[in-house]
Amino acid sequence: MEHVKTHRNISSLLIAGLLASSVTLTGCIDAEATDTKAEQKEEVVVSIPVEATSVTMGDISSSYQTTAILEAKEEAFVVARASGIVEHIFVEEGDYVEKGQVLAQLDKKRYELNLSKARADLTGIEKELSKIKKVYSSKLVSDDTFDKLTAQYEAAKAVLALAELDLKETTITAPISGYIAERNAKVGNLTESFQRERMFHIVQQKALQGIVYLPESEMASIAAKQNASLKIAALGNATVTGYVERISPVVDATTGTFKVTLTVPNTNGRLKAGMFSEVSIDYDTHANATLLPRKALLTIDDQTSVFVVEEGVAKKLDVTTGFENGEFIEITNGLTGSETVVTVGHHNLKDASPVEIVNS
Numbered sequence: 001m002e003h004v005k006t007h008r009n010i011s012s013l014l015i016a017g018l019l020a021s022s023v024t025l026t027g028c029i030d031a032e033a034t035d036t037k038a039e040q041k042e043e044v045v046v047s048i049p050v051e052a053t054s055v056t057m058g059d060i061s062s063s064y065q066t067t068a069i070l071e072a073k074e075e076a077f078v079v080a081r082a083s084g085i086v087e088h089i090f091v092e093e094g095d096y097v098e099k100g101q102v103l104a105q106l107d108k109k110r111y112e113l114n115l116s117k118a119r120a121d122l123t124g125i126e127k128e129l130s131k132i133k134k135v136y137s138s139k140l141v142s143d144d145t146f147d148k149l150t151a152q153y154e155a156a157k158a159v160l161a162l163a164e165l166d167l168k169e170t171t172i173t174a175p176i177s178g179y180i181a182e183r184n185a186k187v188g189n190l191t192e193s194f195q196r197e198r199m200f201h202i203v204q205q206k207a208l209q210g211i212v213y214l215p216e217s218e219m220a221s222i223a224a225k226q227n228a229s230l231k232i233a234a235l236g237n238a239t240v241t242g243y244v245e246r247i248s249p250v251v252d253a254t255t256g257t258f259k260v261t262l263t264v265p266n267t268n269g270r271l272k273a274g275m276f277s278e279v280s281i282d283y284d285t286h287a288n289a290t291l292l293p294r295k296a297l298l299t300i301d302d303q304t305s306v307f308v309v310e311e312g313v314a315k316k317l318d319v320t321t322g323f324e325n326g327e328f329i330e331i332t333n334g335l336t337g338s339e340t341v342v343t344v345g346h347h348n349l350k351d352a353s354p355v356e357i358v359n360s
Contacts, residue, residue, distance in 0.1 A: 089187055106170040108170040
């Protein structure tokens with residue numbers, strides 16, 4: 001009997017343990033199910049960090065970019081017309097000279113002697129001609145003798161004029177006003193008449209010019225007096241303003257370009273001939289245009305779009321563009337002008353993506 005009683009007690013304990021385990025397991029399952037449902041109810045929203053800017057209003061121009069080397073609009077290469085030894089030089093490189101100012105002096109002794117001889121010859125012929133005229137009126141001298149002496153007189157006057165000109169040309173003067181860009185003449189050098197080596201190079205820099213060659217497709221868009229902006233690298237990328245002065249009426253069949261001459265005023269003298277410039281020729285200007293940075297636009301399959309931020313959400317809008325100038329592009333359709341547009345981080349966005357503006 002005791003054995004049977006013990007067996008019943010053990011069975012009762014086992015049943016009680018199993019019931020307790022079942023209650024605990026059921027409680028854990030219920031708790032896990034409750035937590036899962038709570039997590040499902042709480043949706044985690046992750047905002048994508050982007051940079052954005054407001055649409056701006058301003059003027060924008062349609063332009064063509066190219067390069068040009070600034071050149072002197074007026075320049076002169078001074079050569080000696082007379083032969084002789086250089087005795088004096090009165091100017092140096094960098095000096096400003098006026099038209100007609102003396103630059104150098106050649107040895108003029110030989111030319112002075114030639115002038116004295118020409119004057120003496122003319123004086124002798126004048127005296128003889130004066131005597132002949134007195135008797136010619138009386139028909140005591142033949143017409144042939146009188147005509148020959150008259151011709152000699154005219155020739156002597158021409159020789160005298162040449163001698164005076166030769167003497168004058170021993171003094172080298174400036175043919176234009178400007179700066180001495182180069183001096184090759186040296187005291188003691190022998191110059192030859194019209195030798196190829198120039199004594200001085202003079203440039204006028206009150207106004208410079210730039211020669212550019214544009215593709216023939218731009219011929220219909222350009223006209224005289226149009227503005228041109230020139231960025232000068234040697235002046236810290238300073239920008240100066242010039243204008244179109246001349247347009248060649250022909251197109252080079254080899255290159256498909258035509259020549260355009262720009263005039264660049266230089267009243268303050270900062271610009272120098274030979275400087276390199278980046279040229280932007282303005283064709284037309286739109287005032288009060290809607291402007292966006294170029295980097296804000298996305299172009300896919302010939303369709304241009306932007307992402308506009310509204311209440312923390314990026315909305316994709318298709319836009320139409322107009323003039324482009326530097327880093328800005330004109331928006332002609334699709335924006336009202338009051339939007340905030342994503343400029344950085346928009347390549348990975350989708351329409352209606354949550355965003356956070358994190359501009360530096």
